[in-house]
Amino acid sequence: MTTSISRPGIPPAVSIIVVSADSGTSLRECARRGLACTMPLQFILIDNDSQDGMPQAIAQEHAGDTRLTVIYNGANLGFGPAINRAARQADGDALLILNPDCLLENDTLQRLLDHLQRTPKVGLLGAIVHDEQGVADPASFRRDPLVARALRTFFGRAGEGVNIDGPVPDRLVQAEAVSGALMLMPRGVFEHLGGFDEAYFLHCEDLDICRRVRDAGHGVWLAGDVRVLHGKGTSSRHRPIFVSWHKHRGMWRWFRKFDPLARNPLLASVVWMGIWAHFLAKIPAQWWRLRKKRRLSQASPA
Template sequence: MSVLDAVPVLSVIIVSADSGPSLRDCVNSVLACSTPLELLLIDNASSDGIPQAIARGRENDARLKVIYNRTNLGFGPAVNRAAVQARGQVFLILNPDCLIEQSALQRLLDVLKQEQKAGLVGAVVCDAQGVPDPASYRRDPIMQRALATMFGRGSEGVNATGGVPDHVVDAEAVSGAVMLLPRRVFEWLNGFDEKYFLHCEDLDLCRRVRDGGWRVVLAGDVRVLHGKGGSSRHRPVFVSYHKHRGMWRWFRKFDPAAHKPHLAVVVWLGIWAHFVLQIPGQLRRLMTR
């Protein structure tokens, strides 16, 4: 049986959008793993030429498939399109600025297999100094928690209390940078909600996994290096707009406060006021680079 005929255990899906040189490192880290896998790199109309260069450099590696979109579809829609072409029974959705090692990958697969009713498994994403991102272990961002986070009441906020654990725990949500889930769960959920463009679609997916009767699990003993926003540094206002738009959609779908018109108006005003207030600082940082 040829490599092309073999059915991979795992389909790794990476979405790129002018993600920069870190995309090469991410792809190399995946293809260095010994787990039988395929890698679907789906590109949202990048102009940096890096996906094409990766495709040329890896043209003899049958595990890699590069898919080109003519426009930027957004993160969730791109993952959904790659998933249709995937052959594995387990999906790993990986950010283009993450580095995954074989030991971490195998541990995630083991947790998915061993934990009863696990529908989605996340990892602890860390910066270059090994500091865990608090967003690895989150709770639903309902209005009360979002306000608590904004006003510095951490114990009542969106990020779970007590720091990021170093063992397997149940979570309400995990970081969208590294998400492992069975194909059957992804398909039952109809994948990502495509009305999100960028940001909050991971929170939405975690919530729907739980609403469907499965567990969201954080493998706290798995650490994955995450470079943080390779494609967002050169267009911060664009990314911020879609992040705030995603917040509003999540609120309307899942927060009980959305059923109270007066509260919904306040939340809408707060989200977009926050967006506007961030713009000057984002533009200053962009111009000083």
């Protein structure tokens, strides 16, 4: 089901697409900040069967705002499939894929679009996403997660890892991959690639599309001079084992598609076992933290 408010005659410069799945109060602020931007835009909120009532509350709060479209999926389709569905209703020449816990400033969109328009052959543009203390997320600027790199990162060994060491850039630079919390793409590039690979449900689809952008001859760039506040997903905290399952499943799919080691059946088997052993090893701590959180919630006064 879609709640769509008629849009004005002026075409938007950018369509902001946000996927929600019990995203909590951060979603409300994300929508408020996005709709507070003064440039022509379209804001598409696509909901993966949230039970917290937040998408409906946002639709009511912004009733009459012609820039807002709310789509109710009625089921959790996954991140990539929801983005692809929303993109089919997008009017903007550019698509800004934004996490529901990312908060835009008024000039953020214009600065990103300026970079997009001035940079030749750009297929995807990211920004520095950071926490409330201003600490940049390492995922803002990273390399393809090839197994050799992932192992160096995991064990803290010297050499080229997934994350790029040193201070984050403060200027526009090319990257292999940027954070999926904020990705700006020309709509033509997105459509040419066929959007996100819908075989990913959650996690690693951002790494996949960065790689496919580059393989198609376009550039992936990081706007190091643009910083965006990024919280941690509420839905992930509610369902840590569910999220971890899909994250590890996404790792395996990315490896099979892009890592040269996947061509060796023996090495591929070792990687498969390593991925799922890592998933199983994380379950006890995740289950314990979730159980403790529920106990504290039940013990707290109403």
